[in-house]
Amino acid sequence: MCGPLPPDNHRSGKPVTAQTFNRMTPYLFLAPAAITMAIALLYPLGYMVYGSFRDWDPSQNISETDFVGLKNYITLFFDPAFRESLSVTLIFAFTVVVAEMVIGVGLALLLDRNIRGISVLRTLFILPMMIAPVVVGLMWRYMYHPTVGTFNKTLKSLGFDGVDWLGQHALLSVIIADIWQWTPFILILALAALQSLPASAIEAARIDGATAWQQIWHIKLPLMMPVLVVTALLRLIDAFKVLEVILVMTEGGPGLSTEIVALRISRTATEFRELGTAAAMSNYLLILLLILTLAMFAIGRLQDARTARLARQVQEEEG
Amino acid sequence: MPEIRLSKLTKRYGAVEVLHGIDLEMAANEFTVLVGPSGCGKSTTLRMIAGLETVSEGEIFIGGNPVSHLDPKDRGLAMVFQDYALYPHMDVAHNISFALRLQRRPKAEIEAKVREVADVVGLTEFLHRKPGALSGGQRQRVAMARALAKDSDIFLFDEPLSNLDAKLRGQMRAELAIMQQRVRKNMIYVTHDQVEAMTLADRIVVMHGGHIQQQGTPEALFKQPANRFVAGFLGSPPMNFLEAELVSENDRLFARGDGFSVAVPAGRSRSLKRTSGGVTLGIRPSDLNFEKDARDDEAIDLRVIVSEYVGAQSVLLCACGNGSVTVELKSETPIALGETLRFAIRAEGIHLFDRESTAAL
Ligand SMILES: Nc1ncnc2c1ncn2[C@@H]1O[C@H](COP(=O)(O)OP(=O)(O)O)[C@@H](O)[C@H]1O
Ligand SMILES: [Mg+2]
Numbered sequence: 001m002c003g004p005l006p007p008d009n010h011r012s013g014k015p016v017t018a019q020t021f022n023r024m025t026p027y028l029f030l031a032p033a034a035i036t037m038a039i040a041l042l043y044p045l046g047y048m049v050y051g052s053f054r055d056w057d058p059s060q061n062i063s064e065t066d067f068v069g070l071k072n073y074i075t076l077f078f079d080p081a082f083r084e085s086l087s088v089t090l091i092f093a094f095t096v097v098v099a100e101m102v103i104g105v106g107l108a109l110l111l112d113r114n115i116r117g118i119s120v121l122r123t124l125f126i127l128p129m130m131i132a133p134v135v136v137g138l139m140w141r142y143m144y145h146p147t148v149g150t151f152n153k154t155l156k157s158l159g160f161d162g163v164d165w166l167g168q169h170a171l172l173s174v175i176i177a178d179i180w181q182w183t184p185f186i187l188i189l190a191l192a193a194l195q196s197l198p199a200s201a202i203e204a205a206r207i208d209g210a211t212a213w214q215q216i217w218h219i220k221l222p223l224m225m226p227v228l229v230v231t232a233l234l235r236l237i238d239a240f241k242v243l244e245v246i247l248v249m250t251e252g253g254p255g256l257s258t259e260i261v262a263l264r265i266s267r268t269a270t271e272f273r274e275l276g277t278a279a280a281m282s283n284y285l286l287i288l289l290l291i292l293t294l295a296m297f298a299i300g301r302l303q304d305a306r307t308a309r310l311a312r313q314v315q316e317e318e319g
Numbered sequence: 320m321p322e323i324r325l326s327k328l329t330k331r332y333g334a335v336e337v338l339h340g341i342d343l344e345m346a347a348n349e350f351t352v353l354v355g356p357s358g359c360g361k362s363t364t365l366r367m368i369a370g371l372e373t374v375s376e377g378e379i380f381i382g383g384n385p386v387s388h389l390d391p392k393d394r395g396l397a398m399v400f401q402d403y404a405l406y407p408h409m410d411v412a413h414n415i416s417f418a419l420r421l422q423r424r425p426k427a428e429i430e431a432k433v434r435e436v437a438d439v440v441g442l443t444e445f446l447h448r449k450p451g452a453l454s455g456g457q458r459q460r461v462a463m464a465r466a467l468a469k470d471s472d473i474f475l476f477d478e479p480l481s482n483l484d485a486k487l488r489g490q491m492r493a494e495l496a497i498m499q500q501r502v503r504k505n506m507i508y509v510t511h512d513q514v515e516a517m518t519l520a521d522r523i524v525v526m527h528g529g530h531i532q533q534q535g536t537p538e539a540l541f542k543q544p545a546n547r548f549v550a551g552f553l554g555s556p557p558m559n560f561l562e563a564e565l566v567s568e569n570d571r572l573f574a575r576g577d578g579f580s581v582a583v584p585a586g587r588s589r590s591l592k593r594t595s596g597g598v599t600l601g602i603r604p605s606d607l608n609f610e611k612d613a614r615d616d617e618a619i620d621l622r623v624i625v626s627e628y629v630g631a632q633s634v635l636l637c638a639c640g641n642g643s644v645t646v647e648l649k650s651e652t653p654i655a656l657g658e659t660l661r662f663a664i665r666a667e668g669i670h671l672f673d674r675e676s677t678a679a680l
Contacts (some may be wrong), residue, residue, distance in 0.1 A: 198402075198404065198407070200400045200401075200402055200403075200404035201404050201405065201406055201407070203371050203391075203398075203400070203404065204398070204400060204404040204405075204406070204465075205406070205417070206370075206371070206390070206391045206392060207369060207370075207371075207391045207392065207396065207397065207398050208392070208417050208418035208421060208465075208469070209392040209418050209421045209422065210392070210417075210421055211392075214421060218406075218417070218421075219406060222408045223407065223408060307451065310449065310451040310452040311451070313452050314451075314452055314453065314454055317454065
């Protein structure tokens with residue numbers, strides 16, 4: 001019962017098409033964007049999937065290529081170099097995400113208080129995320145430089161030996177750079193989650209005798225968990241696709257030690273001139289990311305369903 | 320069980336002072352109600368006692384010891400919040416036992432305690448539900464149970480019933496009154512609802528604008544309000560106020576205003592002799608009786624404008640000169656709207672306040 005009903009002749013007088021038209025309006029407006037999206041997204045994707053079943057050299061037009069079935073996928077599966085790069089990617093992604101979560105959430109817990117100057121501090125912490133990845137790569141490559149780099153110069157001036165950052169410890173070095181760049185992302189989301197926690201529940205915990213640690217462990221972290229899980233998954237998806245920073249810092253070397261899948265794909269396509277294999281490799285990565293994304297949505301759905309179920313339960317009992 | 324004393328308790332937020340030196344003593348096992356309009360500083364006072372707000376100036380003593388530097392957990396108190404402040408991710412049993420689990424009490428003891436308090440508040444069937452699956456009244460009980468489980472000496476309540484609907488609020492108020500009889504502890508209860516204050520309190524503390532206006536038993540405050548604010552705040556429907564002048568005639572004192580001239584009872588007129596000038600005459604709606612033969616100087620003539628039927632009682636809205644007066648009387652009294660009727664004023668029901676200072680005379 002909201003507002004007066006329109007006069008009846010309005011509805012019966014006009015033909016059905018007016019109503020249908022009204023209902024279609026939003027879709028009409030959406031259509032151009034939807035079509036552009038579909039073409040821009042689906043065409044390359046379809047092209048890639050199609051190409052992954054073919055033996056395809058960059059000099060060939062795709063119509064001249066031979067269909068080879070699953071050969072590209074099977075070859076890759078048994079290719080030690082690909083496996084190596086897959087394991088580098090997995091190690092890289094999981095290490096950075098775990099480290100970034102721990103540091104980011106830890107910093108958020110520290111910065112979640114009302115002291116003067118805290119907002120300046122927060123802004124400072126967020127800066128690394130705003131720098132272009134290529135610049136980050138260049139910056140760290142310079143800092144890691146064996147002789148003139150910031151780290152080794154500092155170490156030497158303190159009387160220690162220099163570290164072979166981008167050589168012997170290349171993977172660790174790229175991991176450190178990524179942590180530096182992306183921890184702020186976790187920090188922002190964790191801070192937002194912290195600030196939306198029910199303040200009175202935390203006060204109740206203080207009165208119930210919880211120390212600062214116990215408040216974090218028993219109240220804050222569990223209540224932040226839904227946000228943290230999604231944040232971690234988002235970060236994980238992103239970490240699987242990392243390219244520029246590593247490309248600039250190590251180009252995948254030395255050897256294959258930092259050759260993540262994205263780099264391997266680009267090398268396979270340009271250096272080895274095997275577009276079909278590169279496409280198949282992309283599809284492996286895509287499947288991995290798809291699983292992660294679906295997991296993220298599934299978690300969101302589960303949470304929604306649970307709140308809805310609880311609300312219904314209460315309503316039934318009261319009604 | 321210790322007594323609690325507030326000494327010159329002051330609170331400032333930045334440059335704004337919201338509590339101006341509160342002095343208050345609460346005896347052991349007393350049920351104290353802080354009551355006042357919204358924004359008068361009740362919650363701030365309570366939260367300072369709890370340790371959730373810092374003390375700007377002054378001191379809080381619990382059992383004679385200053386506590387303002389202590390953490391909330393070291394003050395030995397339990398608190399029920401307005402929004403219940405339950406832990407959303409824990410079920411009822413875990414909510415209730417949180418404090419005990421932090422203290423690492425034996426499992427059997429914790430379980431027994433949870434069952435005991437759940438029984439007291441009637442939550443036994445819901446122990447394994449999360450707060451999200453409870454109704455407002457049930458959440459309220461969980462909050463209560465959680466406070467009870469701690470076995471603290473001091474209970475703090477910040478408007479615990481204000482989020483409930485009217486019927487449930489009445490029911491919970493009655494249950495609280497029963498609990499208060501059973502659990503003799505220090506209880507400090509904050510509310511803006513004067514009915515809650517009157518029914519629950521051993522001692523009422525009326526606050527307004529960051530000051531204590533008056534404190535005492537509900538009866539004392541109702542019968543002898545210290546100023547116009549307290550008089551108008553306690554009692555429902557609220558007290559009527561009429562502007563008047565004190566006039567001396569034939570050795571008797573009259574409060575005379577627009578359309579009335581009421582004799583001040585002899586016992587009180589002597590102390591009032593020296594007062595001159597404007598006063599406010601206060602009369603509670605229940606101190607007016609329909610009595611058409613009452614004497615001129617003990618009665619007031621009112622023209623009935625509206626009659627509100629509220630069951631056994633009716634509330635009449637009447638005009639008296641330019642002022643308006645409400646009267647409470649039995650519904651069966653035959654009253655016609657528009658009539659001018661005579662109402663006798665009970666002698667104890669005459670309150671006089673200084674117009675300038677608003678203090679009772
Ligand atoms: N954190 C705060 N910062 C600034 N002013 C506050 C804060 N908390 C409360 N106040 C002010 O203090 C006064 C008293 O508030 P409060 O104790 O909550 O009133 P109430 O009696 O309604 O519980 C109000 O005027 C309120 O605006
Ligand atoms: Mg309040």
